[in-house]
Amino acid sequence: MEHAGKGFITSIERFKPHTFQAELGEGLFMSHSHEHDELTLILDGEGYYSSQEQNIKVSKGDLILIPSKLHHGFVCTKPWQGISVHFSYDKVPAYSQYLFLNAYRQPVRIRSSRLNDEHMSWAELCLSQMEKEWKSDEKRDDSYDLMRIAFETILLLFHRNTATLQAPTEKTSDREIVQEVLKEIHQCYNTPITINEIASRHFLSESMLRKKFSEILGISPKQYIINLRLEEAKRLLQQTNKAIDYISSEVGFTSSSRFYDLFVKSVGVTPLEWRKQNQHAH
The missing domain is CATH 1.10.10.60 (Homeodomain-like)
Incomplete structure (x- = not known):
């Protein structure tokens, strides 16, 4: 049976160990943007991701979310490798859309999450499975389900490892109640x-x-x-x-x-x- 398409993923790329020469200077941070959102897992090495208002140091175990159309740059300072997934937000499954409502509370900023070793292995396994299904020429309908489950798992790992600091309140606000209701609905x-x-x-x-x-x-x-x-x-x-x-x-x-x-x-x-x-x- 011919598969309907590659779904919500537009590309999956692995980047391999490399460093830039120091004389390149500021060109290392030359900004660019994508029409699609980006999810990147750093598998090894160190570097920086930058936007107009940010300069974030990243290393092995960091999971990075970059909104579409956000101008950003990156530089490797210690030979690194990782996996990047570009995807269309309007085509991601329903529960993933809810997770992005949380991830992009500040939609013009890069968001990152530090995974522990166990969660990093889990995320890498999920990304590898997504890559295998996405690149396969013999797709089946369960390919969509496998990619969906893997994608949702990675986003849940992102949220579990992101520190959320909230001021204590005596009374739950209406907006917080609706936010919880939205979570239940999407689940x-x-x-x-x-x-x-x-x-x-x-x-x-x-x-x-x-x-x-x-x-x-x-x-x-x-x-x-x-x-x-x-x-x-x-x-x-x-x-x-x-x-x-x-x-x-x-x-x-x-x-x-x-x-x-x-x-x-x-x-x-x-x-x-x-x-x-x-x-x-x-």
Whole structure:
């Protein structure tokens, strides 16, 4: 079966040991930017990543996230090697999108996380599996799932090893509650969750949660879940050859007919028509 495409990844590159000559001077930090986001793991050596406001020292075990279109530069000071993945944020799976909401609280900055030895080995294994699946000429539909799981694992390792300093508060703010609700939704959007269940976990009535959620995000939690399911369905339609009814169930719709109706209402064409129009638009 022909694979639908390479999905959310646009490139995976390994950089090998090298150093620059000192006489190159400031040219070492000549900035550039990418149309896509970048995730880089330093496997060995040392160096610096820089942007207009930052100059971050990195070494073995550092995991680096660079937002798209951010001008940045880098220099190796001790022979280094690593793996870089460039990807399209708008095509990453739903839970990964939530993780990036946290990672890019300051979207114009480079973010880094220091992994311990065990987590570095885990991240390298995940990146190697992603690289193997992405470069394979014999892709299957489970290739997408393997890359998704590996990608989410790396992002979770990034968050686990990033120190987050927050001032203690006596009362959880509405924005913090909505942030936690978003996390739950992105984790469980493909299960038969209800707004009432989510609200009860935060000691709120359903109507109060709807009010807080809508005030902050401009959309009801129910519609947010529907939109998230539809966006994930579109990614699966474009990036895999999975059957449409299977995709409907996988993203959380219990009724195929409801999925079709909501998809047509949102997109204007049927899932099959949308797939034909977009599956090879890479």
